[in-house]
Amino acid sequence: MKIELLPALNDNYIFILIDEFKQEAAVIDPAEADPVLAYLKNENLILTKIFNTHHHADHIGGNKKLSKYFPDVEIYASANDSGRIGKQDYFLKHGDKIQFANEVALVYFVPGHTIGHICYHFSLKSGENHLFIGDTIFSGGCGKIFEGTFEQMFSSLKFIRDNIPDYTYIWCAHEYTLENYLILEQLEPDNLKIKNKIHELYVLKQKQLPSIPFQLSDEKNVSSFLRWDDPELRKVLSTKDDLETFIAVRKYRDNPPKIKIPF
Ligand SMILES: [Zn+2]
Known part of the structure; x- marks a missing residue:
């Protein structure tokens, strides 16, 4: 197939x-x-x-x-x-x-x-x-x-x-990746994995290539949306449990800071 x-x-x-x-x-x-x-x-x-x-x-x-x-x-x-x-x-x-x-x-x-x-x-x-x-x-x-x-x-x-x-x-089903990670960078400014990811995404964008498909392992490692049990993320959000952490990330994304997409 x-x-x-x-x-x-x-x-x-x-x-x-x-x-x-x-x-x-x-x-x-x-x-x-x-x-x-x-x-x-x-x-x-x-x-x-x-x-x-x-x-x-x-x-x-x-x-x-x-x-x-x-x-x-x-x-x-x-x-x-x-x-x-x-x-x-x-x-x-x-x-x-x-x-x-x-x-x-x-x-x-x-x-x-x-x-x-x-x-x-x-x-x-x-x-x-x-x-x-x-x-x-x-x-x-x-x-x-x-x-x-x-x-x-x-x-x-x-x-x-x-x-x-x-x-x-x-x-x-959507190419939101670069915008998503630029916003997550604002949420977690000290997270180097997110910065590296953004660098990779700039390269893809310059070559006009899609960021999809992506590997689940990468996402679990980098995306704030799948790291609800990461102590570093919980520290940033001042949350205590998994669900509370996920909700805080989702709510942050619902009212995101202004970002500039440089292309
Ligand atoms: Zn839909």
């Missing part, structure tokens, strides 16, 4: 999974249809499956047009998003398995950003792990808590931190 990343809208990414033997494709969170259609046409691929992580328009916006062009396409989404995603064929719950290109992905329920949010974890036969996380984790961030609670988002992040292999590639 090959994975392609297509930029869409302002800062979204759409992910295409490709079955090279059957010349078939699946798409994860088509924010819009046109870039997907152009890619499929160019590569001579048939779209057979759409996997949605949650119901927001910048994740399902292309569903309708894509299913018009490919009437047999199957739409997979969360059981908790029933009625919020048009033409949904499969209603997924935590622990369900989906298949594409002779590979299997486990579905995890990760509410917080929305109350129906799910993600897809492919453990490929090659040994690679890929987690399509939607808007639950960003590099240097996590999704805004629109429908769920801080507690729900915290347990979703904790589930991922505790259960997904460190070497997993995380594919999130």
Whole structure:
């Protein structure tokens, strides 16, 4: 299975999974249809499956047009998003398995950003792990808590931190990484890992390369959003426990200091 990343809208990414033997494709969170259609046409691929992580328009916006062009396409989404995603064929719950290109992905329920949010974890036969996380984790961030609670988002992040292999590639749906880390640098000005990360991100930006996918191990090591038990971070925030620390980071990010992105 090959994975392609297509930029869409302002800062979204759409992910295409490709079955090279059957010349078939699946798409994860088509924010819009046109870039997907152009890619499929160019590569001579048939779209057979759409996997949605949650119901927001910048994740399902292309569903309708894509299913018009490919009437047999199957739409997979969360059981908790029933009625919020048009033409949904499969209603997924935590622990369900989906298949594409002779590979299997486990579905995890990760509410917080929305109350129906799910993600897809492919453990490929090659040994690679890929987690399509939607808007639950960003590099240097996590999704805004629109429908769920801080507690729900915290347990979703904790589930991922505790259960997904460190070497997993995380594919999130937005390019927010540099902005996120510039803000975290303000929160933790003495954190050298964050400064190094920003340096890496400048290099990527200069080369106009995406910061996605990223490795879960790097994120666990650097992002303030996944370091709720780090004494250094707790000292900065004057917090005592894991949940309180996570909430303080999320609230800091909700009202961030002004930063300058130098490109
Ligand atoms: Zn969203």
